[in-house]
Amino acid sequence: MTAAEARNLLTDNPALYEARFPDPDRTAARFVDDVLQAYLPDVAPCSPTRPAAVLDLGCGTGRDLGYLAGRGYRCVGLDQSAAMVDYARQLYPGVTAALGDLRDFQVDETLDAVICLDSSLLYCHTDSELQSCLRCCRAHLRTGGLLVAEMRNGAFFLGNTELLDHPTHSFFSWQGRTWRAETTLWIDHAAQLLRRRRHWRIPDTADELVQTSAWRLLFPLELTGHLRRAGFAVRAMFDTPGPRTDAGWPTGSAPGALPDLGESLMSGDRLHVIAQAI
Structure with a gap:
């Protein structure tokens, strides 16, 4: 591979991406699993009646969805990188991945949750792009469904x-x-x-x-306003703990049990939001 052959070194080379950003404990996916079990107990992942349907916007290699699929969720991923989509399809059974743009997307699925991790939401650089993304999320979610996002914190x-x-x-x-x-x-x-x-x-x-x-650098109150206008109620917003914070995300907790989030000062470098479609 030469520089001329690479449009984006890591996203064009998914195995290299996973080597650069290892997650052997599947911390990000466990974070999502704990949140969904806590807020959507009616559609537990292994429910014989209806496993939860999850869409990952900016799914990358499919690693997080692969973990969730193994837990029993019905998993769909969208990404702009064809290499990432092919990698996710080949490496992670149970993951349905497709090319797509999170700023304006359509999937043939009514969803229980949309997840958007590792600052993917911040590729919406303008208010109109962000509003379009959030409207698409709300249109695909059932009432009561969740948007779970993790990103850099503009306030930091x-x-x-x-x-x-x-x-x-x-x-x-x-x-x-x-x-x-x-x-x-x-x-x-x-x-x-x-x-x-x-x-x-x-x-x-x-x-x-x-x-x-x-x-895009989003501030907590700014993001809350965008979510409300798109048809969401913010259920939790915090800086730490989280999968990419120094505190990490705890292991070994009971299914659906969240750590004590306490009173977040929102001064950390990460921002986590749990919003419910209303």
Whole structure:
């Protein structure tokens, strides 16, 4: 693989993506499973009458849906990467994956839950894109169904600059090769976007690849307003614990039992929301 052959190094190479972002304990999927069992006890995953139908927007490799399918959920995934969709279909039995755009989508399914993890919702860069996505979510959900989202927290960047405006370096090993990247984050204040420039060095070659991406920065009250206008009631919003926080997501709890979320200050770098279709 050369830089010229890659549009996006990680999303075009799903196995490399999973190596870069390992989740051996399936923390993200367990987070979703616990939330759904707590808020949708009438459609427990292994219910003989009707297992819960779950759509993952930005499903990536299908790893989270693969876990949920193994728990008995009926799982559908949408992603813009054809490589990711093919990988999910091949590697994770019980997962139905298709190409799709979370900003405007249609699936032939009435859903119990829509999940949108790892800041996928923040690829909606404008209010109109976000409103379109949330309207699509509400149109596919049954009344009482859930939207479960996990993302960067815009409020975190109000007073924290340690992640911004200077390069950071990272590396990981896969199949005996070391992959290195230099990453710089900065805020585009006018567009309310967190922008990223990542410079990859392809191992064992002279090839390099520079990629740019951006995420909408949403504040808790702002997101709550968008959800209400789209037909949702926010049932919980918190910064920690969570699958990508320092505190992590606890293991070994009873099915459907959530940790004590307490009174969240919403100052952490992650934002989690559980919203119910009304």
